[in-house]
Amino acid sequence: MAMKVVSWNVNGLRACATKGFMEWLESSSAAVVGLQEVRALPEQLPQNVREPEGWYNHIFAAQRKGYSGVGLFMRDEPDEIVSELGIEEFDAEGRVQMARLGELLVVNAYFPNGNGKNRDLSRIPYKLRFYEHLRTLLLPKLEAGERILVMGDFNTAHEAIDLARPKANEKTSGFRPEEREAFGRWIADGWVDTFRHFDDSAGNYSWWSNRLGARERNVGWRIDYVLATPGAMEFVQAAAIHADVVGSDHCPVSVTLDARVTRPVGSPGTPTFGVVA
Numbered sequence: 001m002a003m004k005v006v007s008w009n010v011n012g013l014r015a016c017a018t019k020g021f022m023e024w025l026e027s028s029s030a031a032v033v034g035l036q037e038v039r040a041l042p043e044q045l046p047q048n049v050r051e052p053e054g055w056y057n058h059i060f061a062a063q064r065k066g067y068s069g070v071g072l073f074m075r076d077e078p079d080e081i082v083s084e085l086g087i088e089e090f091d092a093e094g095r096v097q098m099a100r101l102g103e104l105l106v107v108n109a110y111f112p113n114g115n116g117k118n119r120d121l122s123r124i125p126y127k128l129r130f131y132e133h134l135r136t137l138l139l140p141k142l143e144a145g146e147r148i149l150v151m152g153d154f155n156t157a158h159e160a161i162d163l164a165r166p167k168a169n170e171k172t173s174g175f176r177p178e179e180r181e182a183f184g185r186w187i188a189d190g191w192v193d194t195f196r197h198f199d200d201s202a203g204n205y206s207w208w209s210n211r212l213g214a215r216e217r218n219v220g221w222r223i224d225y226v227l228a229t230p231g232a233m234e235f236v237q238a239a240a241i242h243a244d245v246v247g248s249d250h251c252p253v254s255v256t257l258d259a260r261v262t263r264p265v266g267s268p269g270t271p272t273f274g275v276v277a
Contacts, residue, residue: 001259002237004029005106007151007226009036009207009250013071017049019247025052030254031075034097034108036153038069058083062094069094070110070152076101085137090130102262104232105141109134109152114173121173127155131182135189142190147232147261150191153207153250154225158183158193161202162222174223191227194239194255204241207250215249224253235261 006028010016013035025033042050042059051057055073060083062068072081078099084091097108112130116122134150141148156179160166169175187193195204205220214220228236238256245251 003031003257003259003261004254005032005034005149005151005226005257006030006242006252006254007034007036007108007153007224008245008252009110009153009224009248011037011248011250012039013045013049014040016247017046021247022048022052024245024247025055025073028252030073031259032099032101032106033073034106034151035071035073036069036108036110038071038094039066040069041065058097058099060094060097063092067093068110070097070108072097072099072106072108074099074101078106085133087133089126090133095130096134103147103264104262105146105148107134107138107148107150107152109150109154111152111154111156113155114176114179119173121176124173124176124178127173128178128182132185135186139189142229145231146229147235148229149226149232149255150186150228151226151253151255153223154183155223156180156183157221157223158187161200162205164203164205164219164221174221186227190230192230192233192236194226194228194233194236195222195241195253197233197236198239205243206241206253210249224250226253226255228255232257232261 041061056077057073058081059071078101080100082098085096095110099106112123112127114121114124114127155174157163157175205222206224208215208220235258236255240254242252
């Protein structure tokens, strides 16, 4: 059996709900859907979104109304879910959920944008602190061989192939050297960019500006990722970008895994490769 895990920055769940979000969710064939930029408290969501039939739902909202926030829709209730990193500047903005499904840890994260209110790059130090804190927090688990997926809007295009106009954006937040280096430290640690594992072609983007018909012309950025530890990567069968799905300025990205990823080593039919002694 296969297990599909999807990440999508919905750019406001209330707005996305009016554009067919629930219809998409039901047709997604997903076991886990992680949302970023929910921008709503649970009580502000329509009833069918707040309490969807057949889904476990968990929203971690920012303290500031109409801002940031992450959400999880899961077919099965997780064994455990943690939303706080223990750092007030991050927790106040509702940026992370960590859900345990058996042996699989799913981390749904909305990485900060480096731009301030006036696109003045003033949030880059905050963004870099977030990158480093989450990386450091998860590093012991990665080194122990745990099965982990980190998915979400990373707000960074890692390489030149990951945006349509790299030269023109070298000084733009999302493609500045310090941001790319912060992303690169995750890869250096051993995290696998699941999409690039299967597809090294250009022109694959997950976000497009709302201006000047950028999406229609595919002038975009790949800033939404699913990263996997080597332990989880053993179970990953495919990765995809769903550019045909509308409702936000981002599109969903996904991975498909062997469903045995949630089972302990030694369970019937569970692979034993990649096990750390």
